[in-house]
Amino acid sequence: MKIAVDAMGGDHAPVEIVKGSVEAAREYGIPVILVGDHDRIHQELAQLSASSESNIEVRHASEVVGMDEHPANAMRRKTDSSIVVAGNLVINGEAEAMVSAGNTGAAMAVATIKIGRIPGIGRPAIASFLPTMRGKCILLDAGANVDCSVDNLLQFAIMGKQYAESVLKVENPRIGLLSIGEEPTKGDELTKATNARLSSEDLNFIGNVEGKEIFRGAADVVVCDGFAGNIVLKVAEGVGELISKLLLDELGSRSLLETAAPALRVMKSKMDYSEYGGAPLLGVNGVCIIGHGRSDGKAIRNAIRAAATAVENDVVGCIRASVRQKNF
Amino acid sequence: MKIAVDAMGGDHAPVEIVKGSVEAAREYGIPVILVGDHDRIHQELAQLSASSESNIEVRHASEVVGMDEHPANAMRRKTDSSIVVAGNLVINGEAEAMVSAGNTGAAMAVATIKIGRIPGIGRPAIASFLPTMRGKCILLDAGANVDCSVDNLLQFAIMGKQYAESVLKVENPRIGLLSIGEEPTKGDELTKATNARLSSEDLNFIGNVEGKEIFRGAADVVVCDGFAGNIVLKVAEGVGELISKLLLDELGSRSLLETAAPALRVMKSKMDYSEYGGAPLLGVNGVCIIGHGRSDGKAIRNAIRAAATAVENDVVGCIRASVRQKNF
Numbered sequence: 089m090k091i092a093v094d095a096m097g098g099d100h101a102p103v104e105i106v107k108g109s110v111e112a113a114r115e116y117g118i119p120v121i122l123v124g125d126h127d128r129i130h131q132e133l134a135q136l137s138a139s140s141e142s143n144i145e146v147r148h149a150s151e152v153v154g155m156d157e158h159p160a161n162a163m164r165r166k167t168d169s170s171i172v173v174a175g176n177l178v179i180n181g182e183a184e185a186m187v188s189a190g191n192t193g194a195a196m197a198v199a200t201i202k203i204g205r206i207p208g209i210g211r212p213a214i215a216s217f218l219p220t221m222r223g224k225c226i227l228l229d230a231g232a233n234v235d236c237s238v239d240n241l242l243q244f245a246i247m248g249k250q251y252a253e254s255v256l257k258v259e260n261p262r263i264g265l266l267s268i269g270e271e272p273t274k275g276d277e278l279t280k281a282t283n284a285r286l287s288s289e290d291l292n293f294i295g296n297v298e299g300k301e302i303f304r305g306a307a308d309v310v311v312c313d314g315f316a317g318n319i320v321l322k323v324a325e326g327v328g329e330l331i332s333k334l335l336l337d338e339l340g341s342r343s344l345l346e347t348a349a350p351a352l353r354v355m356k357s358k359m360d361y362s363e364y365g366g367a368p369l370l371g372v373n374g375v376c377i378i379g380h381g382r383s384d385g386k387a388i389r390n391a392i393r394a395a396a397t398a399v400e401n402d403v404v405g406c407i408r409a410s411v412r413q414k415n416f
Numbered sequence: 417m418k419i420a421v422d423a424m425g426g427d428h429a430p431v432e433i434v435k436g437s438v439e440a441a442r443e444y445g446i447p448v449i450l451v452g453d454h455d456r457i458h459q460e461l462a463q464l465s466a467s468s469e470s471n472i473e474v475r476h477a478s479e480v481v482g483m484d485e486h487p488a489n490a491m492r493r494k495t496d497s498s499i500v501v502a503g504n505l506v507i508n509g510e511a512e513a514m515v516s517a518g519n520t521g522a523a524m525a526v527a528t529i530k531i532g533r534i535p536g537i538g539r540p541a542i543a544s545f546l547p548t549m550r551g552k553c554i555l556l557d558a559g560a561n562v563d564c565s566v567d568n569l570l571q572f573a574i575m576g577k578q579y580a581e582s583v584l585k586v587e588n589p590r591i592g593l594l595s596i597g598e599e600p601t602k603g604d605e606l607t608k609a610t611n612a613r614l615s616s617e618d619l620n621f622i623g624n625v626e627g628k629e630i631f632r633g634a635a636d637v638v639v640c641d642g643f644a645g646n647i648v649l650k651v652a653e654g655v656g657e658l659i660s661k662l663l664l665d666e667l668g669s670r671s672l673l674e675t676a677a678p679a680l681r682v683m684k685s686k687m688d689y690s691e692y693g694g695a696p697l698l699g700v701n702g703v704c705i706i707g708h709g710r711s712d713g714k715a716i717r718n719a720i721r722a723a724a725t726a727v728e729n730d731v732v733g734c735i736r737a738s739v740r741q742k743n744f
Contacts, residue, residue, distance in 0.1 A: 136509035149548075163554040172555060194463075208536070219658065220658070221658060221661060229653055231596055234596065234603060234604040234606050235605055262634070266647065268559055268562065268642070268643055268646035268647065268650070275563075275643065276563050276641075276643045277560060277563055278502040279643070290710035298650050299646075299647045299648075299649070299650030299652075299653070299654055300650040300651070300653045300654035300657070301654070302654060303654035303655055303657060303658040304654065304657070305653075313604075314596070315595075315596055315603065315607070315644070316602045316644065316647055318596035319594065319596065319627045319628075319644055319647055319648060319651075320647060320651050321627070322596070322626045322627030323627035323628070323630070323631075323647075323648050323652055323655070324627075324651055324655045325627070325628045326629070326630055326631035326632065326650070327631055327652045327655040327659075328655060328659065329628070329631060329632070330547065330548070330549060330631040330632075331655075331656065331659050333549060335663075370520075377732045
């Protein structure tokens with residue numbers, strides 16, 4: 089098994105991407121293929137004394153897709169970009185998974201259009217992880233699809249269940265539907281219709297889950313369209329930021345900053361995206377992990393580990409098998 | 417000016433409702449009419465030595481709408497319930513505003529159906545307040561209308577602007593549209609169409625605002641449908657709860673709990689709904705403040721003050737005038 093890593097994607101590429109990849113290769117023994125500018129990557133590897141590491145290959149790609157480029161256009165035009173070449177490694181079987189912290193849309197375009205969707209899946213979804221009082225939960229879709237159908241949401245539920253079971257090893261994961269009240273009659277038209285549909289399926293569907301209940305750990309998988317899902321993620325991030333600021337202002341003024349700092353760090357790590365590494369794009373014919381643009385070495389290392397775990401547990405095969413039964 | 421208060425609505429009614437009303441009458445000199453069971457209200461007033469306070473009247477109502485009753489049915493059936501009688505006081509001009517922490521749907525039904533909508537307003541909206549790094553912002557709709565049209569959202573923007581200007585005294589309030597990216601092309605179909613519409617209106621429209629930016633204070637008024645708005649509120653509440661728990665767990669284990677407690681209290685108060693008193697229902701022909709079901713005396717006192725401020729600044733007249741110009 090090898091993981092193709094887009095070495096040129098992300099705010100801190102290639103430095104932090106190479107650093108995280110070297111860590112993953114050394115600490116977890118995961119073989120990686122670093123894709124991007126040959127000279128720059130080797131320069132970073134030399135810095136880390138990792139030039140001749142047996143677990144690390146370099147594959148040259150002469151172009152880079154910028155963070156603000158139009159995803160589909162960039163993918164078509166820049167055929168020798170690091171993200172396209174990384175995708176090609178998965179397509180031709182040289183790698184089992186790809187990891188990119190670059191232009192999210194471009195990574196999704198490469199995964200969805202080039203690697204392709206699993207038969208029966210209408211739209212792949214980004215699965216994201218949220219900390220809860222009981223551990224963590226999977227939220228999907230986290231922003232890939234803004235306008236969804238009931239079928240889309242049912243497929244998200246199936247994919248989330250498979251990921252929770254096969255990768256996170258949650259037995260019989262509790263599937264919740266994001267809404268604004270627990271009763272099946274609460275929510276917008278899409279949510280009400282989806283509640284009825286999920287109730288009739290062979291899923292451990294626990295019904296509607298409110299925003300507050302997510303963080304209490306009410307469900308293992310929370311299903312929603314990408315508009316609502318992205319709002320949940322961004323609001324959670326914003327509230328975390330605000331509370332940290334209020335608290336630091338207040339602690340600072342009471343000269344408690346120093347003594348409380350370790351506690352604040354622990355809190356921050358539980359809320360920190362880099363702990364989870366990245367967001368798997370579920371529903372494509374290969375493992376694809378999308379990292380945050382701000383990814384540092386630790387986030388990349390964790391994203392590579394997440395990719396390897398998804399490959400080892402054949403999450404793509406599990407989703408393919410369970411979707412096949414449904415005849416979408 | 418008198419404020420009609422539903423003394424029987426809310427988890428802590430009538431005790432906390434009467435307490436908060438007495439505080440508002442005493443501290444702010446706001447005349448209140450307590451509506452509900454005559455004997456129980458007088459019993460509470462006696463406890464507070466407020467039986468003969470000149471600013472406090474009692475109006476008997478023999479029935480109560482329960483928190484879980486069907487709103488419209490309850491309103492029609494229980495014609496002598498405290499919420500219906502409070503609404504009648506506004507309709508017949510005995511009171512200028514009503515405050516209820518009871519069944520939200522029933523309060524909305526009384527306001528919308530009995531007191532009636534402002535001509536041109538399709539759907540009244542619940543305006544809620546969120547703490548930001550720069551103070552606070554108004555979010556609407558916070559949950560009254562789950563499926564909305566572009567016209568609805570434009571009206572929410574106009575109502576939010578009027579409230580910010582006339583009650584909160586914000587000059588030329590910045591109006592933002594909740595979405596999942598700053599560009600006008602980001603968001604679901606409703607949001608994209610609304611962005612185009614708001615851009616063409618004479619509003620200080622600053623464009624799309626992401627969930628994270630709300631809490632950084634990017635806008636004074638954030639417009640969205642009630643599904644998304646309610647998710648924002650509940651997620652903010654859930655994340656606040658989670659962080660408090662993580663922090664207390666951690667501080668406890670480091671024996672810092674006692675020293676950090678004052679800081680945590682200050683933080684909590686900034687995130688606390690009771691500071692804001694309640695949520696105005698905008699778009700009806702009268703001032704109506706909806707309190708949280710958990711309202712304590714302090715929340716009710718602040719809700720009564722918010723109602724009085726809205727009356728003094730004629731927010732209903734301001735909304736009526738600005739909607740009239742639009743010819744909806």
